[in-house]
Amino acid sequence: MKKALGFLLVLAILAPASPAMAQGFEIFGSYWNTSDVDDTFGGGIGLGIPFGESGFGLKLRGTYYQELTDEPLDNLFDNDEPFFEEESLEILPVDVGLSYSFARGEVFSPTIAAGASYFFIDTTREGFDVDDETGYFVSLGTQIGQREGVNFFVEGLYRSTEATFRRNRLEGDDETDLDEDVAIDLDGFAVNAGIAWRW
DSSP states (O other), X not given: OHHHHHHHHXXXXXXXXXXXXXXXXXXXXXXXXESSSOEEEEEEEEEEEEOTTSSEEEEEEEEEEOOOXXXXXXXXXXXXXXXXXXXXXXXXXXXXXXXXXXXTTSSEEEEEEEEXXXXXXXXXXXXXXXXXXXXXXXXXXXXXXXXXXXEEEEEEEEEEOEEEEEEEOOTTOOOSXXXXXXXXXXXXXXXXXXXXXXX
C-alpha cells in the first residue's frame, strides 16, 4: 500500500507544477458501495489534462479507502468501533480515462468519463493475501464555477473489478489445504464531491 500512497503523493506534487498542461486539480471526498463488502468513505486527488479546446481530455485520479464495512457512519462516530481498524481491507483505485466536457469553461460544465482502473489492494488481516487487480470505470458529473479559479464538483461513477483473497495456513493449523482462494466482487457505485482548481 505504500507504493499506492506514493503514487498519490507524486500526483499531488506534479499537478500544480504543470499548469500549462492541466485543466484542473481536484481534492475530494468519496463514498463507495460495493457488491460483496458493502460501503465505505475515502478521499482522493485528481488531475485533468485537456486536448486543446475540443472538450476531450485525459483524467487521472487516485482514491484511498481505508476500510470497507456495513456501517461506515457508525464507525466514524462510535469509539467502540474505530474507523481505522487494525484488521481492515485497504483499496486504492487509480483511474485513467478519457473525459468529455459538454460546456468546457462555462459556469455549469457537465462531464462524462470512462477508462481503466488499477486497484491497489491490501489487507492487514492475519492469514490472508490479496493481489492487486484491474478493472474499469464510467462516470457522470459536473463542475460548478468560473473558467479559472476554485470550483465545486460532484460526480457519480461505477467501478468494476473482482478481488481474490488467498487464505494461508497459519502456524499450528493442521488443515491439509495450504491455500483457499475466495473471490470478492468489488463492483459498485461511488459518489465523489470536492473542490477543483481550474486554470
